[in-house]
Amino acid sequence: MQPIANVFWPGRPALLEGESFSSWFARVAAANGLRPADRYRILQPGGDRNPRDLDRYSDVHLLSMMAGKTGVSVETLKQSTFHRWSGLAFERDDGLVKLDWLPPAGRERAKRCFGQQACPRCLAEDAVPFLRLDWRLSFITACPTHKCLLLDRCPACNEPFSVLRQDRYGGVFCWSCGTNISLAASDPPPVNCLPTQEDLLTTLSQGWKTLGSYGPVYSFTALRILFLIVRLIAGGRHAYALRDWVANQESRLAVPPETLPRVRDGALLTVRARSVIVTMAHYLMEDWPHRFVAAAQGVGMSSRDVRKRVDGAYPFAYADAVEWNLTEPSNGSTRDEVLAAKDVLLSRGQSATYRKLKELRGGKAGTMSEVADPAADGAAWGKGRYWKLDGVSPEVKEAARIAAHRSGENVGVWLDRLVRKELNMPSMRVS
Ligand SMILES: [Zn+2]
Ligand SMILES: [Zn+2]
Structure with missing residues (x-):
């Protein structure tokens, strides 16, 4: 037997x-x-x-x-x-x-x-x-x-x-x-993320990618760098500024800001938000490290900002590029200047968001995002302005907040899509 x-x-x-x-x-x-x-x-x-x-x-x-x-x-x-x-x-x-x-x-x-x-x-x-x-x-x-x-x-x-x-x-x-x-139904992606995906799959199957002046690196190194950039765009104090920078350079990547929630960890993002953020990060990796450095400088990031969010090892092609091209945070006098600008805004009864500070100072400084108040779309779950709807009962608000949270989205985005569906309006699209 x-x-x-x-x-x-x-x-x-x-x-x-x-x-x-x-x-x-x-x-x-x-x-x-x-x-x-x-x-x-x-x-x-x-x-x-x-x-x-x-x-x-x-x-x-x-x-x-x-x-x-x-x-x-x-x-x-x-x-x-x-x-x-x-x-x-x-x-x-x-x-x-x-x-x-x-x-x-x-x-x-x-x-x-x-x-x-x-x-x-x-x-x-x-x-x-x-x-x-x-x-x-x-x-x-x-x-x-x-x-x-x-x-x-x-x-x-x-x-x-x-x-x-x-x-x-x-x-x-x-x-x-x-x-x-x-x-189940499925929506088209908010940006055309397919060429990026194809490139990443090619990188994965061949095991390497050419990173600009750094030459070919292992695919896991290239993917690690992509992940680090995704995290900078997904959350943290420069996230909004980086998204704006990319959108200004590349109109095909401009999406309504509320499409992208502020989340610290890329894995927590919805598929929809991830499709945009991965495509943006991939865009920033082209012509390495020049485009990324230009973006980081453009939004006032220092080498410390870029490196401090990293847990574990960061690849040489990343650390080296950051080390050589990005300066340390700006000194105290700029900070005082930004704080003074913030006082001006507060005395006018306005909130000192990054955008407002930038308008007032006619430019940006490294400390601005540190000093700035969060913009409304960065507010906590269900705590934003969209709750000023008279007549909506507290239990509906609470249920909406939980439902949005469960689907991994900002309440505003979730509500927007729901109402559009109900009224047969086209879904929110890239302009
Ligand atoms: Zn089910
Ligand atoms: Zn399919």
């Missing part, structure tokens, strides 16, 4: 071209009449009640067992996990640190994680609907085939996608409310 370990399972669906391991795992489970979570518990007794992100955390043991039961080779299975991008998207993965471009998916303990994206129209056209491994890369925000934004959460209940928590197969469904994702 054959040892039990070598007996194939009856259901052995093939791993599809570009399919992620978790997607295939769920289909294998279903083909053998099991829920993915049950399949996982049988393979890993004593493991977590719900499997962790298998695209990242599948170890050789799990892969070998799956290979032994399905006849798919371990190496092929490995290529359907984040191993595929080892030395390409990241240098190596110790399983502990955050990976810049591969955020967690599903739930990590109590935290909802939106690292699994999907194109509903691809799913609708698939003979066998499956999740692509590329949809895990967070610089991918739109589908090149359907030219629509990917979804990163259930449109009905806002839960993150988690194919491993699904109860049934035959498609990709919200594990929580059962919505069929292939029937």
